Amino acid sequence: MDSTPMKYAFAALTALAISTTTASAVEQNCRFIQAKPDREACYKRQEEELAARRKPAPATAESNTLETLRQMRQDDDAVYRSINNICRGC
Structure with a gap:
């Protein structure tokens, strides 16, 4: 039995666990800063980083409208079928 796929899966899970742990560790570090201005600056940096990660890719108005219309059409078709x-x- 070849255990190579298991090794890759274990390595991937380990890397994922480490990356999520470091992200949460960074968030926890700010509260341990004693100087209030430095602590507030740390929280502000975290807010900006989080906002940048959550920000969706900019979509043009036309493509957004077309996608909305497609979704509405699919919803309508599902209702009509039901x-x-x-x-x-009867």
Whole structure:
């Protein structure tokens, strides 16, 4: 039995665990800073980094509108399909 895929999976999970641990460790470090201005600056940096990570890619208005229309059309089609399956006057 070849254990190579298991080794890769274990390595990937280990790397993921380490990366999430360091991210949470960075967030926890600010509260241990004694000087108030430095601590507030640390929190501000964290806020900016978090906002930058959460910021979605800029989409043009036209592509956003087309995507919304496609989604609405799919929703409408699903409703129409479910309505057609209702027995009227059985």
